[in-house]
Amino acid sequence: MKGLQDIFHIAGRELRSYFVSPIAYVVLTGFTVLTGWFFFNLLMQFNRIMNMYQMFRRQDVLMQMNLNEMVMTPLLYNMTIVLLLLVPLITMRLFAEEKKLKTDELLLTSPVSVTSVVLGKYLAGLVFFLIMLALTAVYPLVMFQYGSPPPEMGSILAGYLGLFFLGASFIAVGLFTSSLTENQIVAAVICFVTLLLFFVVGWPAESMGTTAGKLLEYLSLIEHFTDFSKGLIDSRHVVYFLSFILFSLFITKRSVESMRWR
Amino acid sequence: MIEVEGLVKRYGDFTAIEDISFRVEKGEIVAFLGPNGAGKTTTMRVLTGFLPATEGTVKVCGFDVFDKPLEVKKRIGYLPEHPPVYHDMTVLEYLRFVAKIKGVPRAGRAAALERVLQRCGLRDVTHTLIGKLSKGYKQRVGLAQAMVHDPQVLILDEPTIGLDPKQIIEIRELVRSLAGEHTIILSTHILQEVTMICQRVLIIHQGRIVADDTIENLTGGDSLESVFLKHTREEVQ
Numbered sequence: 167m168k169g170l171q172d173i174f175h176i177a178g179r180e181l182r183s184y185f186v187s188p189i190a191y192v193v194l195t196g197f198t199v200l201t202g203w204f205f206f207n208l209l210m211q212f213n214r215i216m217n218m219y220q221m222f223r224r225q226d227v228l229m230q231m232n233l234n235e236m237v238m239t240p241l242l243y244n245m246t247i248v249l250l251l252l253v254p255l256i257t258m259r260l261f262a263e264e265k266k267l268k269t270d271e272l273l274l275t276s277p278v279s280v281t282s283v284v285l286g287k288y289l290a291g292l293v294f295f296l297i298m299l300a301l302t303a304v305y306p307l308v309m310f311q312y313g314s315p316p317p318e319m320g321s322i323l324a325g326y327l328g329l330f331f332l333g334a335s336f337i338a339v340g341l342f343t344s345s346l347t348e349n350q351i352v353a354a355v356i357c358f359v360t361l362l363l364f365f366v367v368g369w370p371a372e373s374m375g376t377t378a379g380k381l382l383e384y385l386s387l388i389e390h391f392t393d394f395s396k397g398l399i400d401s402r403h404v405v406y407f408l409s410f411i412l413f414s415l416f417i418t419k420r421s422v423e424s425m426r427w428r
Numbered sequence: 429m430i431e432v433e434g435l436v437k438r439y440g441d442f443t444a445i446e447d448i449s450f451r452v453e454k455g456e457i458v459a460f461l462g463p464n465g466a467g468k469t470t471t472m473r474v475l476t477g478f479l480p481a482t483e484g485t486v487k488v489c490g491f492d493v494f495d496k497p498l499e500v501k502k503r504i505g506y507l508p509e510h511p512p513v514y515h516d517m518t519v520l521e522y523l524r525f526v527a528k529i530k531g532v533p534r535a536g537r538a539a540a541l542e543r544v545l546q547r548c549g550l551r552d553v554t555h556t557l558i559g560k561l562s563k564g565y566k567q568r569v570g571l572a573q574a575m576v577h578d579p580q581v582l583i584l585d586e587p588t589i590g591l592d593p594k595q596i597i598e599i600r601e602l603v604r605s606l607a608g609e610h611t612i613i614l615s616t617h618i619l620q621e622v623t624m625i626c627q628r629v630l631i632i633h634q635g636r637i638v639a640d641d642t643i644e645n646l647t648g649g650d651s652l653e654s655v656f657l658k659h660t661r662e663e664v665q
Contacts, residue, residue, distance in 0.1 A: 171528075175525065175529055176529070179514075179517075179525050183514070267512070267513075267514065268508065268510045268512050269512040269513070271478055271506075271508045271510075271512045272508075272512035272526070272573065274478050275476040275477060275501055275504070275508075276501060276526075276530055277498045277499075277502040277529075277530060277531050278498075278501075278529050279498065426478060426479050426480065
């Protein structure tokens with residue numbers, strides 16, 4: 167009970183800190199500007215292709231075109247790239263700043279478990295990420311309002327669930343890299359490199375042997391996102407993301423504990 | 429109240445503390461004296477559970493720091509060398525946060541905040557951002573932070589450093605007024621301060637205790653300066 171309260175207290179302070187500094191506003195604005203531009207571009211493209219096939223009177227092709235596949239899925243992919251760049255900036259301060267300001271000495275001499283500290287900070291990052299996602303809800307809303315036929319609700323929700331898991335994994339990595347150093351830039355760079363590596367780790371899969379290739383493919387974060395983006399929720403992918411997050415949080419806890427040994 | 433037995437702390441090959449043992453009884457005010465790098469801060473960090481000991485046992489209020497860290501931390505107020513303050517919070521917000529994580533129950537929180545704001549002279553800056561405060565005020569906020577959960581044991585690492593003479597006197601008064609109900613360990617470089625506040629002195633030199641006695645017994649008519657210099661002059665083998 168005390169542990170849970172501690173988590174909320176720490177998360178609350180952390181979130182407050184995001185919103186009294188310019189970080190929150192810069193990141194939220196940047197994210198909305200970029201995703202808005204992607205959405206606009208995808209819609210224009212969709213429109214152009216529709217018009218083209220209409221001119222050619224290709225009813226068969228027109229029947230197969232839909233907003234889910236041609237706008238929502240690519241939009242979600244574009245968002246993953248933007249997140250790849252922005253998440254390190256959200257998470258870099260979480261532990262690094264505490265060390266720089268020596269406030270870690272307060273947290274670690276308070277009757278609060280390291281687990282609560284780690285989970286509190288993770289929760290703060292997660293809530294911030296959810297706010298980012300909530301802002302993008304305007305794009306599907308526009309499509310529901312003006313699309314005919316409107317897109318499928320179910321597959322959009324599945325796509326968002328995938329994006330949530332992906333972002334939650336990113337934040338867990340960022341939390342860990344922030345615990346490694348007191349330099350925020352270093353934390354952000356290591357986070358970005360790690361995330362990008364997990365993005366592309368599956369690329370040589372095809373040219374490698376079956377076992378090694380399969381393994382690399384399995385490790386790739388984006389590989390597990392693909393099904394979600396198409397509207398499929400597969401428990402294998404959920405398990406992957408959850409284990410990825412739990413493992414990252416576990417090594418973060420270890421890293422924070424060892425800060426005192428170093 | 430505090431029992432330290434055969435405490436050793438090593439960082440890799442470097443030995444910061446070499447076999448320290450001492451006891452502090454309830455209500456005592458004890459000063460840690462010693463040259464820079466003697467191991468004062470390290471000892472304090474082990475007592476507060478911030479650093480784990482390499483060897484030896486540390487008990488605070490009957491709880492072992494290693495086995496029951498949370499029980500110990502509940503009972504200790506700690507002011508580190510650098511006050512651990514968040515610059516983007518106001519004094520009140522910060523102290524409220526500390527009260528929460530130190531486990532001050534919701535019902536008693538307002539009163540606890542009121543008490544430390546009063547005692548540490550922070551009334552005028554309650555709603556000021558900590559980042560905008562002078563060093564002296566930051567130090568007071570650090571002290572308020574250590575006292576907010578009314579701990580039985582206070583550990584203060586150079587509480588008067590960086591303060592002006594008036595503030596130093598205020599902090600001394602404050603520490604003295606805490607005597608009796610609280611057990612206090614403080615470290616300092618100002619020797620007169622020790623004679624004014626403390627009953628007992630521990631001189632630490634190169635990771636060992638070279639003197640542990642009341643001020644009267646130690647000095648015996650001599651000045652504390654000469655006693656300090658005598659004990660910290662030679663290399664300890």
